Amino acid sequence: MDNITGKRITYKRTRPNPLFQEWLSELYEEANVKKSKLEPMLKEALDSISKYPLTLQTGAECAILKGFDKKLCRFLDRRLEVYHFNNSQNVEDVLVPTQNIQFEPNTISIKHSSTSPSFNIADNYIPSSNTKCSEKNPVEMCPLNESLCDRTNKNSPKKITKKSKRKIYTPAYRSGGYAILITLLENSKENPDKPSLTKEMLIDGAQKHSEESFTRPKPDTFYTAWSNMSRLVSKGYVLKIRNKKVEYMLTDEGITLAEELMRDTATRPTLNDIIFNDIVNTNTDVESVSLDGNLVNSVLPHDFQSSQRQLKNYSPVSNKEINNYVNVEMAPGSFDIILLIDKNETGGLTKKNDPTVAQFNKYPDLKHEYRSLKVGDFTWIARSSVNREQELVLPYVIERKRMDDLGASIKDGRFHEQKFRLRKCGLKNIIYMVENYGKNKHVGLPIQSLMQGLSNTRVQDGFKVHVTDSLSNSARFLAMMSKRLTIEYKNKYLKGCNKEPVCEELMTFEYFNVTSSKTKPLTVKETFIKLLLQLRGVSVEKALAITNVYNTPALLIKAYQNSDDKEGEFLLADLKYGDLSRKVGPLVSKSIFQLFSNRFML
Structure with missing residues (x-):
């Protein structure tokens, strides 16, 4: 048999993890633009995954490489989950549907089609503006003609088989969103020729429909009732019109939702009705107040x-x-x-x-x-x-x-x-x-x-x-x-x-x-009481008990002069005050003695 000679053929993947590499490139570019402190870490992660010769099935497996922490691995896993879901919804289409990836200062969120699962990752990663990207065909990127999606779907612990139903946003009764929708609806009915309102006009009319303040933030937050406007705009219920002054008006969907809210809450009494008009509140969503309550x-x-x-x-x-x-x-x-x-x-x-x-x-x-x-x-x-x-x-x-x-x-x-x-x-x-x-x-x-x-x-x-x-x-x-x-x-x-x-x-x-005026002339006794109240441990009751015996500071000082140090320190200790007839006590008595006795004056 003749010896067969020839070159040895080696096969090497040029990009074993194209999806992860592309997603990390997006994060790194965004961090570079924003001058984020996480830029060095993302660069290290991108370099290490580019040099790694084997295929990684999940984001968790990336933890073996440099630059990957728990949050970054979790981000890749959830991004991969959305990618799998979108591929499963479009099996006949080679290209994956475009996704809107949004990075906010404290969250990383991925928005996609209405049927796909949504999630937020509180990672404090890259603060950036809205960017768009599209995934490339996994079949073209995989040299072995086996898509990464097919391989990872087999091992994926979570397999989504049913389409998740879209939840319709419905503002709570007398919340900021509710007040905005009701006010815009009322205005559109009263002024059909001009259904839009400026922010100032809208807040002025909406405050009476809301239990929340449109001007003062909630404690420990920066959010007011007006913060609900951004959600209404993003949901497509309110249209933002940019003129000389920004104005707001309801869309067709917003009108439908506002009319439903108005119908559902037409018979629901307000707090004013409950308190002043003796209307009984039968709705459990609104906290009712009993006028005969112990409070x-x-x-x-x-x-x-x-x-x-x-x-x-x-x-x-x-x-x-x-x-x-x-x-x-x-x-x-x-x-x-x-x-x-x-x-x-x-x-x-x-x-x-x-x-x-x-x-x-x-x-x-x-x-x-x-x-x-x-x-x-x-x-x-x-x-x-x-x-x-x-x-x-x-x-x-x-x-x-x-x-x-x-x-x-x-x-x-x-x-x-x-x-x-x-x-x-x-x-x-x-x-x-x-x-x-x-x-x-x-x-x-x-x-x-x-x-x-x-x-x-x-x-x-x-x-x-x-x-x-x-x-x-x-x-x-x-x-x-x-x-x-x-x-x-x-x-x-x-x-x-x-x-x-x-x-x-x-x-x-x-x-x-x-x-009751503060500026009215005070008597000597009143001034004496206010002076005693500045001392630690002296309450109003104690001050009154002392001034009932010694009406002026002069009388108290004279009493101290006619006693020695030990008697002076305990002069007021046995005075009784309050309904329970408690004693002023030695500590308070000693403090007052040290203040008014000339023995301690320099």
Whole structure:
């Protein structure tokens, strides 16, 4: 047999992993354009997979190469999953359908046909703009005439056999998206010739349909109700028109969806209907509020057991400071109950879409006004229907604090000073309303310290403490209070004057605001109390107990001079304060002695 001689034939794949290599090239180019800090890692991964001579079946197998971490391998696996799915939907077509790959600052997402599975990978990889790419034919790229898709489909742990149904986006009731669709639909019906609205006009009309604010972000986020607009545009429900000013209008699909939402929610009562019109809410999606619930009853006259005592011999302002003595009487049914809101609680009444104003505007039946209150943030007045200048203050005042503001007030000393002024205002029912701030993580003080402060406010100061989840819930609580106070006082005969209230008498609003002013002259005793409150451990009750025995600092200093050091340190320790008759204690007594005794003065 003749020897057969010839060249040895070797077969070498030039691109064993063409899909992975192409996807990594896209990521690397994008990182290079954006000057990302991940550019070196992606370059190393691209170089290593280009030199690797064997075929890799999954993204997880790439972990053996340099430059591949868990997130990058996971990205390749999920990208491969979408690639397989698209190939399975187009078996007769050699080319794979075009996909839209989007990279956002905190996510990597792949958008594709409506029947394909969608996913997001929170990888914090490449922050980039929208780019488009198309996959090449796997048969042409594979030298052995065996597609990578066929090989990997056999070993793929997840095999998609059914088409996933497209979920139709439906905004929640009174959410930002719901409010936008309803407002645009109403405008298109009222103005068919001009169905589009600018952002300002749209927000102005949509706020009344939404429980969320269109101007103030949610706690710990940058998102407002307006953030839903981008989703509505991407879903094809709203068309964005670029003129001199950007305008928005509904598409045909948007009109259909908006009409469905309007029909479905036509019989669903709003919070205003539930609170003021006695309409029962039968829908479980909306949080119903029982007007007879313990939450509201706990701050009403027949349930309120105030532990606060009237301060004896206290007259914050003499009657001479009020021009004329006024005696006001109101017969049942001749007055209206009105909620007064401090102007400082708003960003300014001239400011459009202020969050606080917008929340109260959701209750058209709520009678409320904005005024400058010298103490507290909310109170109620009874105004005569005959003479509108006659106004009597109901014995309720509310101080509102957000959790972060509560922490700041404790640190700078406003917390005790405000509680002292609330006790001196002459209204016996004081409610401390606190709003949660997101998850209460960034509130200036540990949450345990804030809870301890609220407990002291309830136990030691005798205030009612009410905690709400948001500004929306606070407005709801105040609306319920207004409703219940209207019912409580509608059959009562009201009597009052411009002096400190006695028994069932009320004080005029003019007298209330003048006597509660910070700028009014303080007596020596009041100044002494405010001075004592600056010391650690001294509460309002303790300060009052001390000043009832020693009305002025001079009397206390004289008592220290007539005693030795040991007697002086314990001079105030046995003084009793509060309803439980507790003692002031040696630590507080010693601190006050060190402050006022001339032995420690330089």
